[in-house]
Amino acid sequence: MTRIWDPRIEEMPVADLKKLQYKLLKTLVYRLYSFSPFYHERMKEQGVHPDEINSLEDITKLPFMYKSDLRDNYPDRIFTAHRDDLVRYHVSSGTTGKPTVVGYTQNDLNNWTSSLARALVSCGLGRGDVIQVSYGYGLFTGGLGLHYGAEKIGATVLPTSVGNTERQIELMQDLNSTAIACTPSYLLHIGEVAEEMGVSIRDETSLRVGILGAEPWSENMRKRIEDWLGIRAYDIYGTSELSGPMFCECTEQNGFHVWGDLAYVEILDPETGEPLPPGEKGEMVITMLQKEALPMIRYRIGDISSIEEGVCACGRTHPRIQRISGRVDDMLIIRGINVFPSQIEYALMGVPEVGRHFMIIVDRKGALDEMLVQVEVSGEAFSDKITDLMGIRRKVEHRLRNTLNVAVSVELVEPGSLPRFESKAKRVIDRRRL
Amino acid sequence: MDTYVIRQVSVFSENRPGRLAAIARALQDEKINILAFSIAEADGFGVVRALVDRPDRAFERLGSLGFNVAFTDVIAVKMRDEPGGLYEIARILGDAQINIEYSYAYSGKEAAIIILRVDDVQSAIQVLLERGAGIMESSAFQ
Numbered sequence: 199m200t201r202i203w204d205p206r207i208e209e210m211p212v213a214d215l216k217k218l219q220y221k222l223l224k225t226l227v228y229r230l231y232s233f234s235p236f237y238h239e240r241m242k243e244q245g246v247h248p249d250e251i252n253s254l255e256d257i258t259k260l261p262f263m264y265k266s267d268l269r270d271n272y273p274d275r276i277f278t279a280h281r282d283d284l285v286r287y288h289v290s291s292g293t294t295g296k297p298t299v300v301g302y303t304q305n306d307l308n309n310w311t312s313s314l315a316r317a318l319v320s321c322g323l324g325r326g327d328v329i330q331v332s333y334g335y336g337l338f339t340g341g342l343g344l345h346y347g348a349e350k351i352g353a354t355v356l357p358t359s360v361g362n363t364e365r366q367i368e369l370m371q372d373l374n375s376t377a378i379a380c381t382p383s384y385l386l387h388i389g390e391v392a393e394e395m396g397v398s399i400r401d402e403t404s405l406r407v408g409i410l411g412a413e414p415w416s417e418n419m420r421k422r423i424e425d426w427l428g429i430r431a432y433d434i435y436g437t438s439e440l441s442g443p444m445f446c447e448c449t450e451q452n453g454f455h456v457w458g459d460l461a462y463v464e465i466l467d468p469e470t471g472e473p474l475p476p477g478e479k480g481e482m483v484i485t486m487l488q489k490e491a492l493p494m495i496r497y498r499i500g501d502i503s504s505i506e507e508g509v510c511a512c513g514r515t516h517p518r519i520q521r522i523s524g525r526v527d528d529m530l531i532i533r534g535i536n537v538f539p540s541q542i543e544y545a546l547m548g549v550p551e552v553g554r555h556f557m558i559i560v561d562r563k564g565a566l567d568e569m570l571v572q573v574e575v576s577g578e579a580f581s582d583k584i585t586d587l588m589g590i591r592r593k594v595e596h597r598l599r600n601t602l603n604v605a606v607s608v609e610l611v612e613p614g615s616l617p618r619f620e621s622k623a624k625r626v627i628d629r630r631r632l
Numbered sequence: 633m634d635t636y637v638i639r640q641v642s643v644f645s646e647n648r649p650g651r652l653a654a655i656a657r658a659l660q661d662e663k664i665n666i667l668a669f670s671i672a673e674a675d676g677f678g679v680v681r682a683l684v685d686r687p688d689r690a691f692e693r694l695g696s697l698g699f700n701v702a703f704t705d706v707i708a709v710k711m712r713d714e715p716g717g718l719y720e721i722a723r724i725l726g727d728a729q730i731n732i733e734y735s736y737a738y739s740g741k742e743a744a745i746i747i748l749r750v751d752d753v754q755s756a757i758q759v760l761l762e763r764g765a766g767i768m769e770s771s772a773f774q
C-alpha cells in the first residue's frame with residue numbers, strides 16, 4: 199500500500215520547503231497587489247508594498263484578513279478569478295449573520311483534493327478501503343471534499359452524508375466500511391444508536407479508522423472513541439475559507455500536518471499579535487499560498503493551537519499543528535478567567551458517572567458571572583440514593599473547578615435530554631447582557 | 633428470606649413540570665399498577681421510587697423511554713396502628729445497628745405498612761422476624 203501519496207512534496211527537506219513557501223508568498227503578494235482591489239487597498243492602509251516582502255518572516259508586515267471580510271463582501275466581491283473560471287461554490291451557514299460564499303477554480307479543487315489525498319494516505323487509507331463519508335453533502339464543504347479526496351487515492355466511497363443513522367449502520371455492515379469521516383459527536387451518536395440496535399461497531403463491522411473533525415474535540419474523547427469502537431481516530435482540520443477539510447493527522451496521531459506548499463501557519467499572541475515560538479499556544483493565522491479564486495492572506499481563523507516544526511516520525515517534513523484547543527471567539531470570560539468549552543469536555547471525560555454530552559449556561563447574577571454545566575447521569579452510575587447523586591454532582595463540580603480555576607455549578611439531567619450535534623456543536627448559552 | 637424482599641423501581645427525574653406525569657403515563661400505558669410511591673428531591677433533580685405490580689415490565693418500559701431506572705430492594709413492615717408503632721420498628725433496627733436510608737408509607741388493607749430501605753436488607757428481615765414484627769411477603773405486591 200502507498201505510504202506517502204506525494205513523496206517529492208511530503209518529504210521535501212525543510213529548507214527547500216521554506217524556500218518554496220517564500221517563492222509562493224512573493225508571487226501571491228505581487229498578484230494580489232496588482233489584481234485585487236480589496237487587498238491592494240489593505241496593503242496601502244498598512245503601508246506595505248510587495249517589494250518589502252523579502253523573506254518568509256516578512257509575512258508579518260502584511261495586513262490580516264477576517265471572516266467579516268468575506269461577509270462584508272458577500273457574495274463574491276473579493277474573488278480574484280473571473281466568474282467563468284469558477285467551477286464550484288460552497289456556502290457556509292451564517293450562524294452569526296450573513297453566510298459566506300467561497301469559490302473554486304479547477305486548480306483550487308485540484309489542490310484541495312490532493313491535500314486530502316495526502317492526508318488520507320497519511321492515516322493509513324488507500325485502495326481497498328471503503329470510506330463512508332458521513333459529513334453533509336451540498337453547500338457544506340465536508341462531504342464533497344472528503345468524497346473527492348477518497349476517490350483520488352483509489353478508495354471506495356460510500357456517500358451516506360449526515361442523518362438516518364440506523365441506515366448508516368446497516369450500510370456500514372453490509373458494505374464493509376473500513377473508515378468513516380464525520381464529526382466526533384456524530385460518531386458517538388452512531389455508536390450509541392448501534393448499541394441500541396444490538397450492533398457492536400467494534401466486533402460486528404470492519405470499521406478501523408475515523409476521520410473526525412469540523413468541531414473541537416479532545417484527547418480523552420479520542421481514547422474513549424478508540425477504546426469503545428475499536429478504531430483509530432484521526433483529527434482532520436479545515437474550514438470553507440481554506441477550501442474545506444484540508445489537513446489530517448498522520449498515523450503518529452500527534453497533530454495534523456499542514457502542507458507547506460499549500461498553506462503557511464503563524465501562531466500569534468491573540469492580544470499583542472506577536473509571533474509565538476513553536477510549542478506555545480496562540481491564535482492560528484493562516485495564509486493559503488496557492489488559492490486562485492479566493493486567496494486568504496494572514497487569515498485570523500480564530501482557532502487556538504500550537505505548532506511543531508521539524509521532521510515527523512512518519513517521515514513527512516511539513517509542520518504539525520496540535521489539536522485545536524479552543525476558539526478565540528468561543529472563549530468565555532467567566533469572572534475574568536478564560537474558559538474554553540473544550541476544557542469542560544476534557545474534564546468531563548474523566549468522570550465516567552456522567553455522559554459525554556454537556557451544555558454550558560452562562561448568566562450574570564448581580565455583578566457576578568455564573569456558569570452552570572448540565573450533564574447527563576449515566577445509566578450505570580444511577581443510584582437510588584440522593585446522597586450518591588449529590589456526590590456525583592460534587593465530583594463533577596470539583597473537577598471542573600480544578601480544570602477551569604473558576605467555580606461552576608453542575609446540574610444533573612436525564613439521559614438523552616441534552617442536544618446532540620450532528621455538525622458543529624453549539625454547547626454554550628450565554629444569557630449575560632453585557 | 634427472599635420472599636420478603638420487594639423490588640422497588642427507582643427513576644431519576646429532573647425537577648421540572650411534567651416529568652412525574654410522563655413516568656405515570658408510561659406505566660399506565662402498560663397497565664402497571666402503582667401501589668406506593670415517594671419522591672425524594674434534591675436541588676434540581678429527584679428520584680421517584682415506586683412499588684409496582686410488574687416491576688420488570690416497568691423497568692423495561694421506562695428504560696426504553698430513556699429514563700435512568702434501577703431496582704432497589706426494600707421491605708414492607710406492618711406497623712401497630714397506634715402511637716409508638718413506628719418507634720418500635722426503628723428501635724429494633726437501631727439496636728441491631730441497621731441504618732434506615734429512607735422510608736415511606738403504604739396504606740394496606742388491614743394494617744398501616746411502612747416501606748423501608750435499609751443498608752442491610754437480610755439482617756433487617758432476620759431481626760424484625762425474631763422480634764415479632766410483621767413483614768409483608770413480596771408476593772402481596774408483585
Ligand SMILES: [Zn+2]
Binds near residue numbers: 448513514
Ligand atoms: Zn507525520
